[in-house]
Amino acid sequence: xxxxxxxxxxxxxxxxxxxxxxxxxxxxxxxxxxxxxxxxxxxxxxxxxxxxxxxxxxxxxxxxx
Numbered sequence: 185x186x187x188x189x190x191x192x193x194x195x196x197x198x199x200x201x202x203x204x205x206x207x208x209x210x211x212x213x214x215x216x217x218x219x220x221x222x223x224x225x226x227x228x229x230x231x232x233x234x235x236x237x238x239x240x241x242x243x244x245x246x247x248x249x
Contacts (some may be wrong), residue, residue: 185244190218195235205234218246 186194192202203213206227216223216231220242223231228242237240 185241188220191235191237192217193228195237196214197235202231202234205229 187240192199199210201214202208203210204209206213208227216227220228223242232242
């Protein structure tokens with residue numbers, strides 16, 4: 185599985201765009217990229233929809249580079 189960072193980069197989406205969309209700070213999003221499992225389900229659903237991926241891809245993303 186791809187990392188959340190890799191999914192974001194592959195989609196050409198910036199951290200800033202995600203932070204604006206989710207109304208969260210950059211440090212909060214950085215924590216999600218480091219540990220996707222720390223994200224609330226509703227936040228993960230919003231992020232998955234924004235990135236155009238399945239929810240499972242968010243929660244089962246690896247944090248390997």
